[in-house]
Amino acid sequence: DIQMTQSPSSLSASVGDRVTITCRASQSISSYLNWYQQKPGKAPKLLIYAASSLQSGVPSRFSGSGSETDFTLTISSLQPEDFAAYYCQQSHSTPLTFGGGTKVEIK
């Protein structure tokens, strides 16, 4: 199985801050990496697919980068509605696996 490791597991930030979350795969997954946002009590929402492509309707302040084993999700200017948990997920092979999540909290 491909293990996905996210860091940090949580962070505190202020509105307007630039936020970066990293995700590392235990083996090369090319660009087969998705990012999801999950707000409390809600289902996850696909933000980014193929490591860097923005899903339709997702604000442009979200961006993704990376390939092979190291990936990054960046929020360029944190907005109040961005406080949530974020998960990476590899789509390279089954079993599909998620990172442990990063909770973005208000400072």
Add this chain to the structure above:
Amino acid sequence: QVQLQESGPGLVKPSETLSLTCTVSGGSISSYYWSWIRQPPGKGLEWIGYIYYSGSTKYNPSLKSRVTISVDTSRNQFSLKLTSVTAADAAVYYCASYSLVAVSYYGMDVWGQGTTVAVSS
């Protein structure tokens, strides 16, 4: 716009079988893959498995011996059965479409709202 809705008992007794159904509306189930994912309270996401509309399946090896996912194209539904449940299976269970979002790339682009399943006698 495709929408998904999970249904099934919210309480299952230990050692019994958890059964959930996901109803697809606003589109046909006869495309792509259909997944089940779960999230224990306060924890992260775990992929359970998926089914292609033709009936082929893939399961998480950690659950494979206890999981069956099936599809009913006539009803636009797919279902999850998890046998011999324990307290560790208590979670929010989500169904999701695992769609081709770009050439060669798949993502879980539509999710149900989730259904909470407790395990208790």
